[in-house]
Amino acid sequence: MRRLxxxxxxxxxxxxxxxxxxxxxxxxSGMISTLRSDAQASETLWIxxxxxxxxVKEVMPLTDLQSLQLPEITCPRSGPTFTGKALExxxxxxxxxxxKGTPDQKGDWKPLLFLFTDGKPSDLQLYKxxxxxxxxxxxxxxxxxxxxxxxxxxxxxxxxxxxxHLETADSNTLxxxxxxxxxxxxxxxxxxxxxxxxxxxxxxxxDIIVI
Amino acid sequence: xxxxxxYVTELLSKQGINVSKNEQLLDAFVSDDEIxxxxxxxxxxxxRIMEKWKIKTRVxxxxxxxxxxxxxxxxxxxxxNFDSQFFIEKEVISYAFKGLEELGLTFDPKANSISGxxxxxxxxxxxxxxxxxxxxxxxxxxEKSINFVINPDPKSLWKNIPSDKxxxxxxxxxxxxxxxxxxxxxxxxxxxxRSHQNVGSFRDDDFAYKHFEKTGWTVVxxxxxxxxxxxxxKGSELACQELINYLEEEVSDETWxxxxxxxxxFITSKDEQALINAKELGIxxxxxxxxxxxxxxxxxxxxxxxxxxxxxxxxxxKNNFDYFHSTLICAVFKKIEEKYVIITFSVGDCPIGIVNKxxxxxxxxxxxxxxxxxxxxRFVTQAEIFHSKERPPATRFNLHIEEDFSYLFLMTDGIxxxxxxxxxxxxxxxxxxxxxxxxxxxxxxxxxxxxxxEHEVVEExxxxxxxxxxxxxxxDRTLAIIY
Numbered sequence: 001m002r003r004l005x006x007x008x009x010x011x012x013x014x015x016x017x018x019x020x021x022x023x024x025x026x027x028x029s030g031m032i033s034t035l036r037s038d039a040q041a042s043e044t045l046w047i048x049x050x051x052x053x054x055x056v057k058e059v060m061p062l063t064d065l066q067s068l069q070l071p072e073i074t075c076p077r078s079g080p081t082f083t084g085k086a087l088e089x090x091x092x093x094x095x096x097x098x099x100k101g102t103p104d105q106k107g108d109w110k111p112l113l114f115l116f117t118d119g120k121p122s123d124l125q126l127y128k129x130x131x132x133x134x135x136x137x138x139x140x141x142x143x144x145x146x147x148x149x150x151x152x153x154x155x156x157x158x159x160x161x162x163x164x165h166l167e168t169a170d171s172n173t174l175x176x177x178x179x180x181x182x183x184x185x186x187x188x189x190x191x192x193x194x195x196x197x198x199x200x201x202x203x204x205x206x207d208i209i210v211i
Numbered sequence: 212x213x214x215x216x217x218y219v220t221e222l223l224s225k226q227g228i229n230v231s232k233n234e235q236l237l238d239a240f241v242s243d244d245e246i247x248x249x250x251x252x253x254x255x256x257x258x259r260i261m262e263k264w265k266i267k268t269r270v271x272x273x274x275x276x277x278x279x280x281x282x283x284x285x286x287x288x289x290x291x292n293f294d295s296q297f298f299i300e301k302e303v304i305s306y307a308f309k310g311l312e313e314l315g316l317t318f319d320p321k322a323n324s325i326s327g328x329x330x331x332x333x334x335x336x337x338x339x340x341x342x343x344x345x346x347x348x349x350x351x352x353x354e355k356s357i358n359f360v361i362n363p364d365p366k367s368l369w370k371n372i373p374s375d376k377x378x379x380x381x382x383x384x385x386x387x388x389x390x391x392x393x394x395x396x397x398x399x400x401x402x403x404x405r406s407h408q409n410v411g412s413f414r415d416d417d418f419a420y421k422h423f424e425k426t427g428w429t430v431v432x433x434x435x436x437x438x439x440x441x442x443x444x445k446g447s448e449l450a451c452q453e454l455i456n457y458l459e460e461e462v463s464d465e466t467w468x469x470x471x472x473x474x475x476x477f478i479t480s481k482d483e484q485a486l487i488n489a490k491e492l493g494i495x496x497x498x499x500x501x502x503x504x505x506x507x508x509x510x511x512x513x514x515x516x517x518x519x520x521x522x523x524x525x526x527x528x529k530n531n532f533d534y535f536h537s538t539l540i541c542a543v544f545k546k547i548e549e550k551y552v553i554i555t556f557s558v559g560d561c562p563i564g565i566v567n568k569x570x571x572x573x574x575x576x577x578x579x580x581x582x583x584x585x586x587x588x589r590f591v592t593q594a595e596i597f598h599s600k601e602r603p604p605a606t607r608f609n610l611h612i613e614e615d616f617s618y619l620f621l622m623t624d625g626i627x628x629x630x631x632x633x634x635x636x637x638x639x640x641x642x643x644x645x646x647x648x649x650x651x652x653x654x655x656x657x658x659x660x661x662x663x664x665e666h667e668v669v670e671e672x673x674x675x676x677x678x679x680x681x682x683x684x685x686x687d688r689t690l691a692i693i694y
Contacts, residue, residue, distance in 0.1 A: 001628075001683030033334065036360075039368035039409050043683045066362050067282050101581055103635040106628075 004044045004109040005062055005098060006185055009086050011117035012051040014078035015150065020118065020169040021075050027174035029070055034182045036065060041186055044109070048093065052086035054079040062097045081119045084126030087159075091133045110140030114181055115159070117145070118169050120152035131159055141200070143184065145177065162200060165209045215241040215250050262345055269343035270353050273301045278339075278357045283329045286364040289316065290326040298323075302344040307352075309338035314361065332363040366680065372411030374403070379519065380445040382413050387674050389666040392422035392429045394546060396666070397693050399431075400673045404625055405685035413444045415537075416623050416687035419451035423459065426467045430455050430543045433689050435561055435623040437536035437590060441525065442515065446535030449508045450591050454541055457503040462496045470496075471547060478548045478612070493554045494608040497543060501556055501591065508535050508592055532592050539591040540577065540621055544693075553611045553619070558596050560588045562627050562637050565611075566618045566647065573643030576611055579634055618647070618694050625688035629681035654679060662694050 010024065028049075035041045048062040051073060059071050094111060101107025113134075121127040134142070144156035147169040156163045164180075166173050183201040203210050219241055223230050230237050240246060283289040298306060308318040308325065314337075315330035325337075337359050340352040374384055389398040403414035415436030422429045432451040436443025473489035476482050512531040516523050528534060538559020545552055555563050557577035566573040580589040580602070589596055597604050627637070630649065636642040652659030656679065660672040677688050 001632075001681075029334075037332075037363050037368060039365065039370075040406060040685070042362060042368060043365055066284065069279060069282065069358070069360065102633075104633055106633055107581075 002044065002106050002109050003046045003064070003099070004041075004185070005046045005048065005094075005111040007090060007094065007111060007113045008047065008049045009090060009113065009115040010049065010051045010073060011053070011081055011083070011119065012073060012075035013053040013081040013119055013122075014076060015118055015148075016053075016075045016169070017077050019171075020147075021073060023169060023171035023174045024116075025073050026171060027178040028073070030175055031178035031182045032065070032068065032070055034179060035185065038182070038186055041065060041182075045185065048097065049073070050086060050090060050093070051075075052082050052089075054082060056082065056086045056089045058089075058093065062093075080122035081117065082123050082126075083115075083117060083121035083155075084123040084128075084130050087115075087130045087134050088126065091130065091137060094137050110138055112185060113139050113142045115142070115144050115156070116147065117156070118147045118151050120150075120155050124155075127155070128158070134159060141184065143181070143200070147174075147177075162210070164203065215247060218250055219246075266343055266345045269302050269345070273303055273341065273343065274353070274355050276301060278355075280325075280337075280357060280359060282360040282362055284362045284364060285329050285332040285367075287329060288326070289329050290324060292322060292324040295323055303341050304344050304346070306339055306341040309340055309354075310335065311337060314359070329361050332361045335359045335361065365682070369405045369409050369685070371408040374407075374411055374413045378413070379515075379522065380413075380442060380448075382417070382444045382448065384408075384414055385674070386414075386418075387670050388420075389670040389673075390422075391666075392420070392693070393427060395429070395693050396662075396669075397429075397431065397691065398660075398666070398669050398673050399433075399689070399691040400670070400677050401689040402674070402677045402687065404687040407687065409685075414687050415443045415447055416625065416689040417444070417447035417451050417537075418621075418689050418691055419455050420691065421455050421459065426464065426545070428458075428467065428543060428545045429693075430458055430541065431621055431691050431693065432539065432541045433561060433621040433623060433691055434540070434591070435538045435559060435625075435687065435689070437538075437588075438686075440534050440536035441522070442512075442534040443537050445511065445515075446508055446537035446590075446592055447539075449511060449535070450504050450537045450539040453504040453507040454500045454539070457500040458496065458543065461499065461503070466492055466496055471545075474547050474552055474612075478550060489552075490610045493543075493552075493610055494605075497541070497554055497556050497608060498604075501539070501541075501558075502597065504539065505591055505594075505597070508532070508537075511535070536590040536592045538580075538588060538623075542576070542619065542621060542693075544619070549615075551613045551616060553613060555609045555611065556607055558589050558591050558607060560627075561621070561623050562631075564620045564622075564637065564643055565613060565616050566620075566643055567613075568615045568617050570617050570644065570647065571640070573640045575637045576609060578606070579637075581634060618692055620693075621691040623687060623689040625684070625686035626690050628686065629679070629684035629688075650676065656680075662692075 035045060042065055045065040046062050047065060047068055049060040051057050051059050053076055059073060098111060099105055099108045142160035142162065144160045144163040145166065146153050146156055146163060147166040153163055153165055166177055180203060187201055216237060220230055280291045311318060311325060314335060316325050316327040318325050336356040339355045342352060374381065384403040387400040397420060399418050401416050401418050407414060415438065418433045420431040432454050434447035434450040436447035470489055470492045473485045476485035477489060509532050512535050516531040523531060523534060538561055540557040540561045540563055541555065542563055543554045555576045557563060558580065560579045560581050562579060563576040564573060565576055630646055631637050631642055650660045658676045660669060660676050662669060
């Protein structure tokens with residue numbers, strides 16, 4: 001069976017402390033429930049969650065949706081946003097996780113990447129350096145999500161053409177965003193059997209703008 | 212006596228009173244009965260406080276222990292054994308579970324396990340009611356929650372929405388056929404995959420076959436339209452049908468006759484030149500037929516665009532042809548001089564396999580276009596297949612001379628992915644024999660295809676067999692069997 005690997009890179013820097021991180025946890029859990037009851041996703045989806053602040057942590061290694069148990073995502077009270085370091089870590093992970101097709105092994109579907117941030121990279125130099133490496137990985141889709149007015153859409157634009165802007169990181173907006181993410185993942189599933197990239201579904205509300 | 216003395220000395224010294232100079236007074240003081248009783252009471256009370264504290268920390272410790280139990284699936288048996296030392300190590304002396312019954316589970320204290328057939332799905336909390344060491348029988352139970360996820364039964368999630376009959380190039384969801392072809396028989400079944408049923412989209416697979424009475428040749432084609440190409444259902448249909456049309460109408464009787472002569476010559480005299488001549492004739496004819504299919508689909512793509520430009524909206528399609536992408540495999544065969552001559556063509560990831568008469572040897576007759584990632588296939592609708600240096604077009608065609616065979620299979624990846632899993636397995640005789648066993652009823656649903664039955668029966672049995680369940684494999688399925 002071919003797997004559809006999906007990577008979540010989540011910003012847990014100081015600005016996420018309090019209500020936003022709570023909202024993020026709830027939204028993730030809602031998204032997982034939705035995906036569990038999607039016929040296609042429930043069988044093929046594998047999810048990995050990596051958080052980044054001052055440190056980069058793989059809070060959940062690539063796990064199949066049926067046996068996955070969502071960990072509680074926490075964040076420090078303050079600290080920088082090491083987006084570059086996170087992407088560098090991701091590249092290593094993807095290299096090890098993803099099964100390529102060989103005569104003896106079923107290849108995975110092209111992985112998807114969702115990067116969620118509410119700020120701008122603190123390690124700009126590394127961020128710039130690592131972008132070509134991320135692009136060299138054959139992702140089926142890379143979606144950058146910038147939440148709140150402190151986030152930097154332009155920096156995300158350097159990473160991917162698909163940038164989604166959320167007005168706020170409140171519970172309702174995040175919930176809608178992650179439902180949209182699950183739609184996107186389901187699309188990814190549907191377009192299997194092609195070498196083309198994933199078509200994004202329309203955004204769910206006016207608080208979410210696809211740039 | 213000494214113990215009491217020490218106790219009082221320590222107590223007084225904590226208050227800053229030094230008794231070392233009043234040794235005699237201290238001796239008299241601690242021999243007083245009342246003082247002695249008080250010291251015993253204090254020590255008892257202290258011990259009780261200590262015990263209570265220990266109980267509290269044991270409870271807290273257990274409550275903070277993360278207990279992770281694996282997820283279950285609705286409708287399936289579930290069993291989880293706790294480590295026999297787990298509760299003992301945590302100094303939990305009595306425990307029971309709450310909230311199991313409504314999930315279909317029971318707790319077995321002997322085996323230290325929860326088990327049963329799950330009857331619900333979602334995210335649940337199971338409560339453990341417990342007491343720790345040191346607590347009395349009458350004390351109240353503590354409660355701890357553990358999370359438990361039950362996945363929905365995967366089979367229950369699939370919907371079956373019929374495809375839109377009014378849509379352009381609508382195609383029957385399922386189609387099958389069986390008949391005699393010369394001294395062999397054929398049965399073919401093509402079914403819309405669950406992934407398409409689930410969203411009401413069309414079957415993209417297709418097949419066609421024809422036995423030419425006059426020349427004795429049979430041609431069988433199978434095609435798999437690309438999931439991403441919105442009109443691939445038509446692409447696969449045209450690919451199959453047009454190849455046969457060309458072979459029938461454009462390849463002359465003389466060519467066929469000449470082919471027969473050369474092959475006979477080779478079989479009887481081992482004249483290699485005759486084989487080369489035959490190959491050229493056969494492969495040329497098939498090449499022309501494939502090229503015709505390619506061109507015809509291109510023409511239909513342009514015609515369709517002229518008529519319905521509004522449906523050509525995919526920003527990623529480079530030309531109108533891309534909407535019709537389809538793979539194609541084909542076997543053209545005839546019995547000559549007691550041998551079977553089979554000419555094959557393939558583009559894409561669909562295998563053609565043959566099993567010898569006494570079912571001891573099987574082999575793959577083509578090579579598959581596969582990529583590093585899922586979906587790296589090639590299509591008959593791509594011009595590059597006719598001039599690729601990497602994958603030379605000539606290698607896509609082959610001429611095989613076989614002794615009699617028991618089965619010749621043509622299938623789409625909907626069958627191959629589920630039953631053979633990986634490409635390398637198509638090269639293994641034992642995997643083909645397992646596949647035969649599977650068709651013979653050796654499968655989860657015990658559904659057998661009895662090839663000794665009448666055509667209609669075999670066709671119906673194969674249609675039933677095609678519905679097998681395979682996790683993650685819900686593509687269209689097409690299987691052609693010549694036997």
